[in-house]
Amino acid sequence: MSVPPVLTLDVDAVCKSFGGIQALTDVSFEVRGGEILGLIGPNGAGKSVLINVVSGIYPPDSGTLRFRGSDITRLSSHMLGRLGIARTFQNIRLFRRMTVLENVLVAEKRHLLRPFSSVLGFGTRRAEIEAAMAGLARMHLADRAEQLAGTLAYGDARRLEIARALAGEPRLLFLDEPAAGMNERETEALKEDIARVRGAVDAIVIVEHDMELLRGLASRMVALDYGRKIAEGTPQEVLSNPQVVETYLGGARHA
């Protein structure tokens, strides 16, 4: 099947500063349907700030965000979550004292939209639990369903975060440094997991400064440095861009 490259997210001239620090300056790019976009840049380039702006945690100072054609610039994070923007966190943030299964079930939209109605129906429907179990199985976590999330090994915790983000059936998935702290073998496994779930969402944006994960996975890339976009295009174009090579890949920046 071929998905036409419709626009999923349109980031237009977004600026964000914290006190005197300009974290993002006029950042513009788009996320197209069907793609996996790699967002790269050295530490402090503004990648995480950008994710936090797009997921509504920080409102942008100026600029516009459009999601599937409608303006979402001023929407709060819970509205963005409901519209279908899901994310994971750089420093894994699970509901540690809840079970693996419960972590995924929290994302069930029907209850999030009408939390008090869920009291009248009492328990969780069997179909919901089965869907959650299927989501866990997709991430190889089905046999850990009853374990407390806080007791998971590192790689499993990362995968549970992805499973939880996908459980709300989002359109757009942001992964914030999903391979951080993983060795080569774990990164390879994660790559397969991401490739497997890509059909479940319209598009995935992966923020990474480790190139290993993005190789062969990302169809396009955007490079940031000091809060500005310095390159955008196919991986070959971006990785051969002289500015990207100099500021990032070469690592030859002088202190």
Place this chain on the structure above:
Amino acid sequence: MISDYLMLTGLNILLAWSVYVILLSGSLSFANGGFMGIGCYAAGVVTVKLGWPLLLALPVAGLAAGLLGAVVGLPALRTRGVYLILVTIGITACVKVTIESIPYLGGVQGFGGMGGSALWQVWGLVALVGAALFALSRTPLQRILDAIREDETVARCLGANVVYLKVAMFGIGAALAAVAGGLYGHYYVFVTPDHFNILVSIYLVLYVILGGVNNPWGPALGATAMSLLPEASRVLQDWRPTVFGVLILGLLLVRPQGLLPFRLRTARPPRPRP
């Protein structure tokens, strides 16, 4: 005599639950002594000045305090942690001072003439609220609240309307404290604003912390123990507060999670179909 203890214990269980309900959404409230006072005076005015029956006055008191709690909670719940604690302490202080300065309510002299609250009313309500909280602990709502308590930002990103849920739970907790306050006033017949000082709020929170914050039984056990222990230790005479304080400290050292720390799961994997 026995019925006095039963009354006190039942009321304290309801009040501990009023703190627990708010804590479900992650806010530690020291305002419940104040809400209890509002409920006590509101119900008192309705029965004494308007002549309504108590069972009609209690819902009025609950509604009034619940709405006030939600209105006050909307700005108050924007604060977090220590600041929220300070704001809720302030609410309790405000309620006391406000009642003291209203002559219609008897001012510092107090307000009397209530009566008619019975043991069956208090324990009937304990059974009702207990059943509701136990039922709640299996629902998706409980799961969403647990998620908010664990990590507000993540819950919000998943689509939970955190502000709405926090304000709603604050209002429900305030209403429950107010109904308990109404029953309290109509049992003791005469109250002064000083019955609802900050120390009361602190005690209510203590019941919950000592009993355990993760299930409805914890606060109930904490409230029961704290209601009966002081009476049981009457032989200690002047040393009572000291021994009591040391006991609490010891318990917090040995069981910082409270007496009943377990959490009930809201869902389990399905058993394979036969």
